[in-house]
Amino acid sequence: MKKLFIINIVLCIIIAALTSCSDSKTPKTEESQTTSAPTTTTAEQTSENTTVQTTSVPVSTKTETVSAAAYVAEFDSHNIDRLSLGGCHTGFVKEDGSLYVWGCGFERQLGNGEYTIADSPIKIMDDVEKISFGFENSAAITKDGSLYIWGKHNPIPDGPSGLFMCPDVPEKIMDDVKYVSLGTYHTAVIKNDNSLYMWGENSKGELGNGKSGYYEYSDTPVKIMDDVRCVSLGFLHSAAITNDGSLYTWGCNRNGQLGNGKSGESEIEAEPVKIMDNVQYVSVGEEHSAAITEDGSLYMWGRNNFGQVGNGHSGENEIQTEPVKIMDNVQYVSLGMLFSAAITKDGNLYMWGENGSGQLGNGETGNEALSSVPIKIMDNVEAVSLGNGHSGALTKNGELYMWGNNSLGGVGIESDDYRIPVPTKIYIP
Template sequence: MFNTIKTCAKLITRRSNKSLAEKKPKIPKPKLKTLPIFQYPVGQEDDRRIYVWGLAEHGALGTIDRVRTIDNISFIPKPSRLKFGETHKVVDLTCGYGFTAFAVHSKDNNILYGSGINTDSQIGYHLTDKKFKDDIITTPRPINLPLKQPKTQVVGLAAGRAHLLVLTTEGLFTLGNNGYGQCGRPIINNEDYNKNAIVHHIPDIKGNQIKAVSAGQDHSIILTENGEVFTFGWGADGQTGLAHFENEYRPTLVKGDIAGERITKVTCVADCVLALSDKGRVFGWGNAEYGQLPNKSGTQQINIATELELCRGLGRIVDIAAGGSFCMVLNDVGDVFVWGYGILGFGPDVRKTLKPTLLPATLFGINAYERNVQVSKINCGISHLAAVTNKGDLFMWGRNKFGSLGLGHMNDQFFPLKVSVGAQVKKVACGVDHTVTLCKPFV
């Protein structure tokens, strides 16, 4: 009897549950939405970015966007990404006095662009220049070169006060002001350089290929493949190193202690020149009135290449930089030494030192947690200095003319400070009052 009752109860429960299930409304399953997939771009090995800052009025920054104006002066106080770098494959750049030149890898003959002051045709002359007011080019435009080969590329750039050196696979092209012979061609009295279409070509030096170029204010320097140095242009301070103080328009071999040395780099932005040999020896010539080139005789103009004995004992020197009134060297372990006159990086009290003085490594972000970081490159302008680490971080200090340090203000900086650039800095070019960097994106 008990089992019969239990069985009936189960049947009733099943029917009841079945009835409830039939009455319960069916809830449709929600349809899954197709969510968007966010694909972040990954940078290629040869991707490049251009960041610019400093005075914008002369057009050398290549943009008039994101400009601040104080007392009717337009400037960009911190790194700003240049759109030109997104649409062109920029491989090199240089800053002159109020102008900038960009080397571009291209399938056509537009391998060089320029922007900024063009009063002396230092960034070329076009018939369309008639539309530009006061010879100011505000955005990068092509610079025509008399190329003979279809696949010619730029391999080096250097800019002076009003002239430009363009080293290509066809040789060296020079343009702009030649008043002192700095373009390597005969000086023409009263030559008008405004709207001047002359581009001079120097294919080689006595059959030797040109390896690199550098430029001071009004003189030029050529480094050949066999390590010899040739100069031409203004020589009043001995900056040509030709054992005289005259101007010379023909590329001429520098004399002095570098004879027999294989030079690997020559640098200059004003009238003081530094040269580095493959053995790590440092040589200098030119203006020395600020203690850049200390010598026993106290001479302020040195017209012949002289080894700087004060650089011995600093380790193996791998990079050099010469500003308007100071010099800087870098050794193979990342130590940075500075001497001369100006804001050298040791604080507001130090204005002059006659011997290379070490800048503390901690100023470049090197500490117990960043042991593998070290400075790998140095550069400078007339009155501001720059150092780049192997991580691509940029540090700047010195005169902050029109925000040329990229720190967001116009106050002078008395010790190295990191600049907030949104990419890894590969090269920095310093003008008088503006700075341009060639960078690699983080991703």
């Protein structure tokens, strides 16, 4: 058991699990008129499977152990409004603005002042409007536009600024913030005037300020663009959408994650490069990317070793260097470390990619259980968020379901197996 625990901790700290434009809350916008799609290749036809039946096993007390059952206390799941998953930790915001977290806190990412694992939700803050959880870090925006951060934000020894720090409780660092996205070691915010600011590591040009290099970093916010409405950060790359629907990407492009038709270890874009038009939403994962156009088409590109691009291919040398169309009628998309999820406009949740810990939710686990095409998992879904190897979804009636890797408590479900292969309702005693 000790060896397994150490292996899971090492797995959790290898690479980033990254965030989307904001915390997981499906955009509620009127359907846009159909627009011409950008020039891309055509994906193989989407595969639809039978929905996996979800489980819900009541637990009467916290001390009672029931396989594949969740125990959550002191809140009503029907009031959950926002959801975000980090590398090995999970958080949600209730309708009253209270923020709860659980999972791995070895880098203080839980915000409770402790270096520990929490297997049940801990209340951290009030008056929260939005959240974004990164690999080992966390951020929240309160209703007055204040930005708070905690966890591992890649501190530099004797750094001159308070932005490079590892606070163990939420610490305010900025005002007038509308959106925040966390990468592994870099951060982006959209201010109320729609200006985009970034800071953190910049070894591969991921800040977009025209610089790159091993010793390049910024410990203070640098203004990158104006007129920005959406931003998402990956491991070493970044993406943003301007108000006219233009999608820009920048940073590392070793596996085609920028979508500009190139790939290679030396491929770096240190400034934003325009990739597509008519884009409504963007989400980036470890080294793959996704965009939803105004007509509801989902396009994806980047590293595809586990089928995470969803184009029917997978393999160590599989790279998609340009946007390829995967699905129609898509409302929302979220990317994890090596897997992906999308919600259609009728509320159906589809998932694809790596499935070693059951993070796809189709009842299977193992390296050979990957899916290179979208598989239907649930219906009646409002929002979805993905972490390193665990997944979470909110239904339209406000119920929370979790599944995937639970070795460090991110799923929050009591089970004899750290792999939870099907969506399991977080039950209220």
